Structure formats: structure tokens, C-alpha cells
Amino acid sequence: MTETVASGHLKFHEKLDLLKSGLVELSHTAEGVLDLALDSLRTRDVAKAQAVLEADHAVDQKEVELEALAISLLALQQPMARDLRFIVSAIKITSDLERVGDHAVNIAGSVMRMAALEVRLPAPPQLEEMGRLARAMLSDALDAVIRLDGAMGRDVCSRDDAVDSLHESMFRSLLTHMMEQPRTISTALELLLIGRNLERVADLATNVAEDAVYLAEGVTIKHHLEGWPDGPRTHA
Numbered sequence: 001m002t003e004t005v006a007s008g009h010l011k012f013h014e015k016l017d018l019l020k021s022g023l024v025e026l027s028h029t030a031e032g033v034l035d036l037a038l039d040s041l042r043t044r045d046v047a048k049a050q051a052v053l054e055a056d057h058a059v060d061q062k063e064v065e066l067e068a069l070a071i072s073l074l075a076l077q078q079p080m081a082r083d084l085r086f087i088v089s090a091i092k093i094t095s096d097l098e099r100v101g102d103h104a105v106n107i108a109g110s111v112m113r114m115a116a117l118e119v120r121l122p123a124p125p126q127l128e129e130m131g132r133l134a135r136a137m138l139s140d141a142l143d144a145v146i147r148l149d150g151a152m153g154r155d156v157c158s159r160d161d162a163v164d165s166l167h168e169s170m171f172r173s174l175l176t177h178m179m180e181q182p183r184t185i186s187t188a189l190e191l192l193l194i195g196r197n198l199e200r201v202a203d204l205a206t207n208v209a210e211d212a213v214y215l216a217e218g219v220t221i222k223h224h225l226e227g228w229p230d231g232p233r234t235h236a
Helices: 002-043 046-077 081-115 125-147 150-158 160-180 182-217
Strands: none
Touching: 002 046, 002 081, 002 125, 046 081, 081 125, 081 182, 125 150, 125 160, 125 182, 150 160, 150 182, 160 182
């Protein structure tokens, strides 16, 4: 009986290790797809933009595999405590990373459409900064998950407002540009769409960071309802 239990226990942790390593692999793949999309935006390289669409398939496939593995661990092993928290969080994180890949594809699509337009516009400085911030947030959020670093997770969450502010500033700037030069409307709308996708990447990075806090501290800070430094917030 002892041998059977030990064997089953080992099998569970082998699968758990596989889930952890798979999550790291998916993280690197999703980051790479986003990097490629941002590079295609900086260089206006259509070939790189097309490569984003192809690379996203690897993100989709890995997300399906990890979700199936996590569900099998929940259904067959009935994990407890920290292991349960990790598996539940892994399902959420893999979904968020898959969506990061989708937003990278959207950015690449805008790059390809802009290349076909007669009127070109340089990317606003806010857009480049949004890309830098969102990319750093994603990387740090994933590091926080891997290291079980709640403080780093909270720090990532605190940066989301800066991305939102840049997005609002860029919207006002491009709106003025479109009113003054109507011929630029099509390009400006694509730049706005890219900004919206980067804002969503930052939101997804925040989701991952919240999961990092949950894993490290066992508290939920989503919507600032619990475990936030200033305590729960109430609605007026």
C-alpha cells in the first residue's frame, strides 16, 4: 500500500513539474510573439508582421496542452493547498498568455494594413512608450509567478495606470491630428487600434501579476477587494 501511494504521489508531482515547465515555455513563447509584433511596428516590416501570425499558432497549441494537463490534475489528483492554488492559477495564466498572442496578432494586422495605405504617419511617442511599459509589465509579472514574489506582482499592478494615461494622451493627440488632416484618418485609426491592444496587454499582465500575489501570499487583490495595502475599497 505504501509503495502504491508513493508511486501515485510521485506521478502527481511529475505532472505538476511538467505543468510548471510548460508554463515557463509558454511565457517565453508569448513574450517572443509580442516582441516580434512590436519590432514589426517599429520597422514597419510586413514580413515580420506576417511571422507574428504564424508564431501565434505555437501559443495556441501550448495553451490547449497546458489547460488539458491542469484539468487532468484537478480531476484525477484532487490537489490541496498550494498545489491547488498553482493549478487554478496556471489555467488562468495560460488563457491570459494566449490572449497576449491574440493582441500581438492584432498589432501585426494593423502594421500590414498601414503598409498598404498611401498616407503614412510616424508612431506617436506615447505608443512606443506604451509598448515598452506593457512588455516590461508582462515580463515582470511572469517572473513574479515563477519566483512566487508577491511584492513584484503588486509593483506590476501599480504600473497599469501609467499605460492607461499614455493611451488617453495618444488618443487626444491623434484625434487632433485627424481633425486637422483628414487624409491621415485611416492610418491614425490603425495606430489607435494598436494602442488599444497594448493597453489590453498591460491589463493581461496585471491579471498575471494578481495571480502571482495569490500564489505567493494566498490573498486575492483583484478589484482591490482583499489583501491590498490600503485595505478593501468601497464603492460610493
